[in-house]
Amino acid sequence: MATKEPKLNFNAAWELAPAPEDTKHISIKKQYELFINGEFVKPNSKKYFATYNPATEEKIADIAEADDKDVDKAVKAARAAFGKWSRLSGAERGKYIYRIARLMQERAREFAVIETMDGGKPIRESRDIDVPLAANHFFYYAGWADKLEYAFPNRNPKPLGVAGQIIPWNFPLLMAAWKIAPALAAGNTVVLKPAETTSLTALKLAELIRDSGLPAGVVNIVTGAGKTGSAIVNHPDINKIAFTGSTDVGKLIQRSIAGTGKKLTLELGGKAANIIFEDAPLDQAVEGIINGIFFNQGHVCCAGSRLFVQENVADIVIRKLKDRMETLRVGDPMDKNTDIGAINSREQLSKINEYIKIGKNEGAELYQSSCTVPKKGYFCKPTIFLNASQSHRIVQEEIFGPVLAVQTFRTIEEVIEKANNIPYGLSAGVWTDKGSKIFNLTSKLRAGVIWANTYNKFDPTSPFGGYKESGFGREGGLHGLAAYLDL
Template sequence: MKFEYAPAPESRAAAPVASSYGLFIDGEFRPSAAGKAFKTLSPATEEVLSEVAHAGADDVDAAVAAARRAFPRWSGLPGAERAKYLFRIARLVQERARELAVLESLDNGKPIRESRDVDIPLVAAHFFYYAGWADKLPHAGFGQNPRALGVAGQVIPWNFPLLMLAWKIAPALATGNTVVLKPAETTPLTALRFAEICRQAALPPGVVNIVTGDGSTGAALVEHPGVDKVAFTGSTAVGRGIARAVAGTRKKLTLELGGKAANIVFDDAPVDQAVEGIVNGIFFNQGHVCCAGSRLLVQESVAEELLAALKRRMATLRIGDPLDKNTDIGAINSAAQLARIRDLADAGTAEGARRWSPPCDLPTEGYWFPPTLFTEVGQSHRIAREEIFGPVLSVLTFRTPEEAVAKANNTPYGLSAGIWTEKGSRMLWLAGQLRAGVVWSNTFNKFDPTSPFGGYQESGYGREGGRHGLGAYLDV
């Protein structure tokens, strides 16, 4: 029996949106030098939320100059003093959590339940965690006198806008660097609200600068000669371009790129627990997750039982208004991303895979795609090789652990993987065989600021989070 839920919408009044926003440079909001602007939309309704300044090369230059001026004083502060600012930011994020969650769901399309219960608490946790490191850097394993690199140019994606900001800014500030950050074009609002939090925390002007715009803005930031460190999270294609742009310079670089994670279920795994992990692995945040478990590898002997249970669970997923607290799957972030998901899903059908989605009514406005399952998938199919970045799961089967490893590693990516088994020895053996930066056992999509995150091969290089995340911002 499927239970019906009465609508339980969160109030938009919790996060008022201004009609326009400027760039945040040297502690002040200002229009772009060229007067250019772009509109940010609600993916759920396609309504215009606000008009945002579009930074050009002159604006990026001004932001980098502001960060450079602020660097000597900020890096010269005792670590305990820098920590006070990070603690203050963390507390302000907690105090404004409802406002930030609503704004994130409005601008991004993700369910408010995820913004409220996952994204925003993790944002605060990252600032708390790195505040604790700020006065302990000599004990972090990077030498007795680790020094900040200088100005960090950071470019973040649209799938976790505020959380990716925290992943980048918190360790940079803790280690004494100053920052110029460019949020994604489709999701700039929480980054600009974070700029307000920086002012509320009395962060010295120029320590954090936020320039909004499209790919040209990001390119101007990455290529700016005044930037000492580049950190990027996004697609592998853009990451390759950044690596080429930085090659031969003195800039330090970390890249967190795409993924095509295998979620591996053995015949001894508890079915109901595995099904919940599979659903969380691929349908969390509409599948807009670089480490999403988009390839399900099921041991042949339990494939039929597990797929039946998975389809029953998928039929209970609620799709709709991201601000409704009952919603499980929100809106696709943009028209361009929806077109890519549709193209790859159609390719799956054309190549012979069997497509299934539960009956569901999609809203008539906005960008929507139903939770989708493909069976009879071959390893050569595009849906098994390419990152879809949407709520689409490809199912393959295996007979032996060795075959599971071979199929899981048959990808140019190497970001994450999941293992479902009751045997600890099998889990440990398999984790050592998988070419993935993060391997979850009997769970999926579990994040913690104390744990490093990153990948291999076309999933990038470098680590964010944990003690390892400090090294990316230190001259050691």
């Protein structure tokens, strides 16, 4: 039936000329070392791995691989720096963090271009969202450094010590900011490991931190893959682990630090319900669905990857959704008109394609935008599955790509039950014009962030984090400080 509907052809009327962001002003070295104790040092491992541009499959640079000894060196540097740093007055600590925020604002365009080159996200997003939010995050937490006693009534907050921080590849610079800024404001020192496919902006941040004059050893950045991460997790002189990534790895970390007394916060996977009621502003809701699942190629832990549409408006919402999908421009991430960039890596693309196969085999109805994708690079068409059901793997499991599972519902009770009936609980979306219905839903959905009549909004002042298997602890806002303080 869907095929007989008249289809809008948006490209017939006009064609956008390419509008690529200039990359000439960017400085990227051929080889990057580890940032330990305020300087760049060659890895003890003597090993390097290549980082690629996922949109062109071209190598960008070689990155040092930190082994156990390198991590140990970084932890020792962080430990040595901890005493002085934690005794520094909050006001002075804050000034260093403000400086980092300002430097990042000054170099924002360079960071945005490199983020897009290394990770594949559209320049529009790295320029307008990732980098400004990262700088704002430092700016926000800088101001907390001398006000900690106001945040937790009747407590005298103390830093924890050395924080080991492991971050994912979907928002490389932003996640580094989310981890480093509150840790420093609270008086901790840091060993941070970026994801192996997206080390570059973290290393550029290391350069920036060096330039800022932050005391040596307060922030150490070591690069590598899972083995480097586990060296951090298992290091005996680390007081706190903060991890953002998959639920599977989060569980492994929780297990491996059992009995050690290390503090832990986890920001893990999600499978958010985005719920559209019949009385929602439908055009805006469709924008919310698009933003919910296709923002950052769907590489978002809080992506609205499960769509629930009330039955009586399902036909119209799905028609509007398909039309809107047709207008999405998929391709060169460096083009300022691109909506959906490259999938972060070959591995991730094959995982997404595997799930698309699974969805078809499970009997859900596949629909993809008719756009063409570049021959080179890792790309995936915007994809939705209609008539998905609660037991489908594409409904239960996190895909981390531009793939939406659509279900319909009849009653409020039904959709609450279905939305909550999943191990995850990171985020959810609700669309209705009725205020009382919004509050009914927002109080019953078991998730840490609820977007009502909006989706995928982030702010340094707004706590973010999950319920259930989406992890524990918050990042952002006053509540985000607790993760780095002994109260």
